[in-house]
Amino acid sequence: MATAPADERLSGGAMSNGKPVLRDRYLIDPASPIPELDLPNASAFLVTDRRDAAREIYALVCRPEITPRMKEMRSLRGLSSPGLLPLLEWGVIEWPPLDRRTIAVIYQRPKGGKFVRGLSETVAPIDPLSARDVIITPLYAALRLLASNNVVHRAIRPDNLYYLDEKRTQLVLGDCVTTPPGYDQHALFENIGSAMTPRAGRGRGDFHNDMYSLGATVMFMIAGRNPAPTMDEREIIASKVSATSFRTLVGEIPLNDSMLELLRGLLADENAMIWNLEKIDLWLSGKRTTPVQMKRPKKAKTAFMFVGMPITHKRLLAQAIALNWDAAAKIAREGEIEVWLRHSLEDKETAERIGAAVRDATADELGSGMDDHVLISRICLLLDPSGPIRYRDFIAMPDGFGTALEQNPSLGQYYAELIKKEIVRFWTEAQPIYMPDQSLHLEISKNMEQHVRQTGMGSGIERCIYELNDMAPCRSPLIERDYVLDIADILPALDRASKRVDRTTLPVDRHIAAFVKSRFDNNIDKQVEALTAGSKERATLGMISLLAMLQWRLGPETVFGLSSWIGGIAQPAINSYHSRSQRKRLERDIPKMVRRGSLPEIYNLLEDKEQRDTDTSGYAKAVEEFREAQAEAIEIETGEERRKIEAKLYGQQTAAVISLLIGMTVLTLMFAGRMF
Structure with missing residues (x-):
């Protein structure tokens, strides 16, 4: 083993x-x-x-x-x-x-503690003239190291900055690994698209996210406080969309030209304009770069009224629709959004694309159909291409699907729908420029579609969770407390679980089946397929076979608790044998195998090929003998009945002949008497 x-x-x-x-x-x-x-x-x-x-x-x-x-x-x-x-x-x-x-x-x-304990805290402002050495230089070095190791930090914010020394001169970036990317970030420190996304679905992102968070953090440190203290997160997002992030965060705070240049580059709302590490390097060297031109997003001449809210920007309409999904169906099909875009925002391109989507939906109504949910999702993508994918209550960046699904498995139905209805393809079509990750997300989407279309054990939403999160622990209630990350720890965890669970519960559920299927290198298709077989006997044997293979390939040598658990629920597998003597033998020998703690031995006992063949052939022979005996009995029964009928008929015929002879004799005697 x-x-x-x-x-x-x-x-x-x-x-x-x-x-x-x-x-x-x-x-x-x-x-x-x-x-x-x-x-x-x-x-x-x-x-x-x-x-x-x-x-x-x-x-x-x-x-x-x-x-x-x-x-x-x-x-x-x-x-x-x-x-x-x-x-x-x-x-x-x-x-x-x-x-x-x-x-x-x-x-x-860190001996000097945090820069601030919370975002509501006020501290002494850092002079913009000294920010280069105090803030940018050390954090740039950290980001350069992260980039060389293909790590995006995604947790840059003032309350995650520390001083290593007691004199508080050595500023360092803090933890970025204890939660998913962007999970702990306030909207103030996330770009607009990420801020609009629920924290579990923000995704890994890339260097653009870190550059933006760095810019917002620098602004906080220079101001010595939250630069937007009176706004909640939704108001901050609205301000960033309507006034730009730069104006929302910098406001009227006086800055020198050099710092203004840096912050314009870091707080740009378009990824194509955000500075990278090379531009920060040039800035630190004192070299001037082409300044980023801050341009306000186009504001509608007339507000679009939706659920009582006046909306003047495309991205804010996409966000409002996502938060009021059911109310959007009517305006989606009646063309109100297209008219508003064309006349009030003078955005003919987006208007035409939304008009085409509405026509597609109308044309498909009589076919397989593009339902309202697909149409609304497409409209949101066209209004806000750089935002998250929005589909009913499921809102996430494409690279955040896995964490969003794991954190909110109740949204699995909506995830399955958006995958089957090709929303990811519509997302790629909505993007203004092609990026290599678009093809990757399409491929992932197609792979996940295979799983969501299958409902058996080892597939479904549970499988998607583990395929999309290759470091997610097994979320089975049976072993969740053990935080199983490695496939080799499944059996030891189940062995421990045997001491605390109801022993009538099966030791393989949907999560364990999906986890094993996604993590185990060996082919276990037959075993997993058997788990959802209509026959309880076959399902039990499939489960035991799966666990036995894990022990054979991965160890440990013994699992006494799990073996005892299996022994207690093996009756359906025992009952799959036809021979009463064979079943009694198995019931007698199973405890011996349990005491050895070996699942392969239990499986081999239950599924011994020679014994199974003997039982099968013996059963077939018994069935044939029974059929022959039954036929003979029927023959005997029907033969006896036939003889009775024949005897009765013969008796009737004999009686008739005798009666005829008697009659003829009587007539002969009577005729003879008249003659003489």
């Missing part, structure tokens, strides 16, 4: 005196929280390094229901650069306060 090599960081579970131990080195103390270093979705705790007890480090313990960025953890572990908080280690731990496992990330402790 082979045991698969597993990353120890993905298994975890070691404890010492009630404290989790990570990598046999870092002792995390649940009784020593550090609230001043908490993040919105990760809590900070004191850590002791067993090799260097004087070292000042701490752990961020992730919320287990939110999948963190483990690929980025691998990339950033051990990296050192000015401007970046050093990530020392990470992995799965047993976390007593939650009585379950989760991810912990070990960082060097």
Whole structure:
């Protein structure tokens, strides 16, 4: 039996005196929280390094229901650069306060604490003349290192900046791995499209997102406060759309020409205009670049009235439609949006494209049909191509589908609909320019369509979750507390689960089947297909076969609890045998296999080819013998009846002949008497 090599960081579970131990080195103390270093979705705790007890480090313990960025953890572990908080280690731990496992990330402790504890906090403004050295230089170095490791930070904001030293001179970027990309970001620090997207669906993005967040953060630090303190997030978005991000964030704050040049480049609302690292490098070197021209989006001459709201910009209409979906069907088909675009915004191109979409929908009504939801989604895409894909309550960037679906599985039906109705294709068609990732998202969409069209175990929305999130833990309620990331940990987790679950529950559910199907290299199509077979006997054998194959390929050597669990629910597989003596033999031998803790042996006992062939041939022979005996019995029964009928008929014929003879005799005697 082979045991698969597993990353120890993905298994975890070691404890010492009630404290989790990570990598046999870092002792995390649940009784020593550090609230001043908490993040919105990760809590900070004191850590002791067993090799260097004087070292000042701490752990961020992730919320287990939110999948963190483990690929980025691998990339950033051990990296050192000015401007970046050093990530020392990470992995799965047993976390007593939650009585379950989760991810912990070990960082060097910043002695100077956070730049600000929250966005409502006011601090001393940083002089724009010194911002180059105090802010831009260290953060540029950090972003350069991240870019060289293909990492997008996606968590740049003032309350995620730290000072490594007590004198607060060494500014560093904080954590970017404990939550999905952009998950903790306030709308102030996200570009318009990302800010309009629910946080779980914002997606990885690219360097444009980090450049924008950097610009908004710099503006906060120069102002010493939130530059839009009176606005909520929706108002901030509306202001960015109508007045531009630059004007919303910079406002009337006095800045020198050099800082204005930088912020115009970082806060541009069009990706094509946003500065990259090379332009920041030129700026740091004192070289002038072509200034970014800030142009206000076109405002409608007449507001479009929708659900009682006056709307003057295309992007805001797309957002309003997404938030009031059911109310949009009427205006979508009646051409009101097209007329408004053409006459009030003088945007003939968008008007014509929306008009074409409406005509497509009308023409398709009698066919398979483009329903209202597809039409509304297309209209939103045409109004706001750089925004998220909007389909009913499912709103996400294409590269954020996976996290959006994992965080909100109740939206699975809407996700399945948008995939089957080719909304991703409409998204690519709405984009003003072609980008390589468009083809990638189309390919992913086609792959996911195969899964959403299949409803059996190992497919469906559950399969999509694991295909789109290749580092998502198995979300099965049976083993969710164990935070299973590695396929090799499935059986040990089920073995532990056997002590706490109802033993009549099957040890393979939809999530486990989908997780195994997406993570296991071997072909298990037959086993997974059997799980949804109409026959309970076949489904049980398929389940046992699947688990047996996992143990055979990945280990561990024994799973006594799981074997006992399987033994208790194996009766349908036993009943698949026709021979009573064979069933009794299996019922007698199963406990022996259970005590060995070997699922392959249990499966081989239940599905022994020689025994199965003997049972099948014996059953076939018995059936044939039964048929012959039944035919003979019928023959005997019908033969006896026939003889009775024949005897009766013969008797009747005999009686008739005798009666005739008697009659003839009587007549003869009577005639003879008259003669003589």
